[in-house]
Amino acid sequence: MPKFDVVIVGAGILGLSTAYHIKKRNLAARILVIDKFNAAGQGSTAKSASAFRCLFSSYTNYVLADSSVEFYRHLQENLRIDLKMQWTGYLWLLDKENWRKILPVLKSLCRKGFGFKEYEKEDLVKQVSLNIDLTNDEEARLMNLKNVYKGVFIPKAGIVDAACLVEFYEKEFLRLGGEIRYGIKAENIVIEPCESFGIPNEPYFWQDSRIAGVKTDKGVIKADKTILATGAWISEFLDVLGIECFIRPKKRQIFCIPAKNEALKQLLFTKGFNPVGCLPFTILPHYQILIRPFPSEGVFWLGYADEFPRAFKLEEDPQPEKNFYQFGIYQVLVKYFPQFKDCRPTSAFAGLYAINTLDGQPVIFEERDLIIVGGTSGSGIMKADAIGRIAAALFNGEEYAFLYGGRRFKVSDLGLKDRRVEQEKLII
Amino acid sequence: MPKFDVVIVGAGILGLSTAYHIKKRNLAARILVIDKFNAAGQGSTAKSASAFRCLFSSYTNYVLADSSVEFYRHLQENLRIDLKMQWTGYLWLLDKENWRKILPVLKSLCRKGFGFKEYEKEDLVKQVSLNIDLTNDEEARLMNLKNVYKGVFIPKAGIVDAACLVEFYEKEFLRLGGEIRYGIKAENIVIEPCESFGIPNEPYFWQDSRIAGVKTDKGVIKADKTILATGAWISEFLDVLGIECFIRPKKRQIFCIPAKNEALKQLLFTKGFNPVGCLPFTILPHYQILIRPFPSEGVFWLGYADEFPRAFKLEEDPQPEKNFYQFGIYQVLVKYFPQFKDCRPTSAFAGLYAINTLDGQPVIFEERDLIIVGGTSGSGIMKADAIGRIAAALFNGEEYAFLYGGRRFKVSDLGLKDRRVEQEKLII
Helix, strand or coil, X not given: CCCEEEEEECCCHHHHHHHHHHHHHCCCCCEXXXXXXXXXXXXXXXXXXXXXXXXXXXXXHHHHHHHHHHHHHHHHHHCCCCCCCECCCEEEEXXXXXXXXXXXXXXXXXXXXXXXXXXXXXXXXXXXXXXXXXXXXXXHHHCCCCCCCEEEEECCEEXXXXXXXXXXXXXHHHHCCXXXXXXXXXXXXXXXXXXXXXXXCCCCCCCCEEEEEXXXXXXXXXXXXXXXXXXXXXXXXXXXXXXXXXEEEEEEEEEEEECCCHHHHHHHCCCCCCCCCCCCEEXXXXXXXXXXXXXXXXXXXXXXXXXXXXXXXXXCCCCCCHHHHHHHHHHHHHHHCHHHCCCCCCEEEEEEEEEECCCCCCEEEEECCEEEEECCCCCHHHHHHHHHHHHHHHHCCCCEEECCCCCEEEHHHHCCCCCCCCCCCCCC | CCCEEEEEECCCHHHHHHHHHHHHHCCCCCEEEEECCCCCCCCHHHHCCCEEECCCCCHHHHHHHHHHHHHHHHHHHHCCCCCCCECCCEEEEECHHHHXXXXXXXXXXXXXXXXXXXXXXXXHHHHHCCCCCCCCCHHHHHCCCCCCCEEEEECCEEECCHHHHHHHHHHHHHHCCCEXXXXXXXXXXXXXXXXXXXXXXXXXXXXXXXXXXXXXXXXXXXXEEEEECCHHHHHHHHHCCCCCCCEEEEEEEEEEEECCCHHHHHHHCCCCCCXXXXXXXXXXXXXXXXXXXXXXXXXXXXXXXXXXXXXXXXXXXXXXXXHHXXXXXXXXXXXXXXXXXXXXXXXXXXXXXXXXXXCCCCEEEEECCEEEEECCCCCHHHHHHHHHHHHHHHHCCCCEEECCCCCEEEHHHHCCCCCXXXXXXXXX
């Protein structure tokens, strides 16, 4: 194989956004993207809930998501590239305790001009036939479920089609002359001494050394820069090199429930929240079960990001667990939304979050000609464009990246050495 | 098996120090220590270079090491428990760049009353027949080796016998009524819902749950508190639970060279540095190869803490690598100390560091009745007593631990939530 200027491992949303933005800014560079699957976005990207929101207390979260979402909006509205973006909004159902906790955060965001709407519980009952009062439900008490006290609605939020987004970046990257080879599995990162002494098992610690490419099941691919955008698999490559990236894999599951009866249809196509005329992306109190509407398919997606004792574990083909729905999500869901009584998923899927255990924000850094792009902790889709631009700025040796809309972002803020990310307080 | 108040997994130096200090402060508590080996301290504790120093810029490092070393001194000098402690001192050989870098740190330590001694390079040559000038050595230049510019000697430092230390804690723990079972391998941490609903695969995320003990190859051991002191194996247990501890395993190797000829004997028994009349624990410039004197055995131990690309990797029985000495350590060593010319190790051993990748300091925290004690990053022996006292304070629900000599230490400073450790600047 010829030597490339850049080889990017991973044709998921981050790998392709990175590939596109580097290529766009370095048209002469020979850039190859490889992926173990036979098409783009077939790994964890395909398993995403594909929702987005632009309201965060943390500047880091906000600027990465908002600029990416504005870019997607530009693609869809101005360039007529159909990403199936729908502005469903986000609806948080809050118990009293959480409401009190986030009230000051919301107030401060309000002063900054961010838009959201407060819902009284009685109005929520009217609008979505929600069960807000579980006081007399003995089971709910044992399960530690809380009454709904308020609703908070964010209009600048919604859903998007991850496959369409991936297709955009793939197509544009190829159009600019980028190369992609599917069905190639990266096995190892290639280390080389900067100057060989011809001794066995080089490099030794007293030799300068660098990453020179990637060993795959189809042979070695050499490159000046190697970029790892392998999501949950990043640490597997880095552990071998003794490089810490603080990115850990965790399985996340989504269960699909069709709106097959009148009550569920009414819920899915709830009016009054958004221009789509559907239920917003909704988050239950305390156990933040999420209901992701998929109005064009007539289904709900249900998920829950369980922490303890969900293992940090790599799996080639993670599977959804029937019990996780039946004894987990369903038990909580049906208390608030009796419409789901006796509903079982008709399909389900599972993917791996690449969780940054430091702060949940993306990680973008370079070490010895190896660039790491990952750790999006479940918000890779909504931040992918900004991340690609920041990775491209790092590649080009620039101090700042310019995100869509012109906002500046300091590249080292997402690195590990001089990392500076604002903590998110809008966690409910 | 009966239920215990405490089960401690790991009879290494940390597990036994923790066991002793908890038992000493809770005499009525039924405490069991288990270990997969058939005796105490047979894991990474046995593979340590077993050296200590009490000069650090970081308060965290200083107070943990100094109070532990003072306790060991008390054992040896007042209680006549032979730990084979020898005050050999530490000798850093510094190149010009590193000397300039640490000079302000040393000056500030000097103002605080810490004792150390500066050596001119010419005096080093006289005292240890060191090769300080590699300017005309073409090979050394290619290897990027630096000239020795200064020496810094710390008197409050030396070597100790890890096995003797382990034996002390084991004996005292048993004397107080503690129980130890060897040859029991912990396989998994046991999770239980606080209140069972009798549904399959409990607990679910909406159930409160806790750690209830440990599953071993000899059956389940239940306990009110479970303590993990398994060194490099901690993350293996925690990954399954999805708990991040920032502790990663890295192999470290030591090679033993007997002082078989006159030149080496003279080097090993160098006079003038310390009361022992031996070479101090010596650290070479730039590639900080360490020479650990073992005067009573007439040998040198040689090691190097290689970072890139040394993998984060668990191995049941890590082995030293011949090439790591021959093409690594030896090549650098012999440039500065030609006395080692053609010397090959007569024996060697390897262990696993439990590296805390956040800051290199120990990690002591509790989650759901599970206490984690580890991450000592290569300085477990010299900090073990303080760590045991801090773990005991955490166990007793106290805000502060009182270290040997009476110094207070805030327990949460080594936790993960409110972690507060001072960065070490005396890294050369």
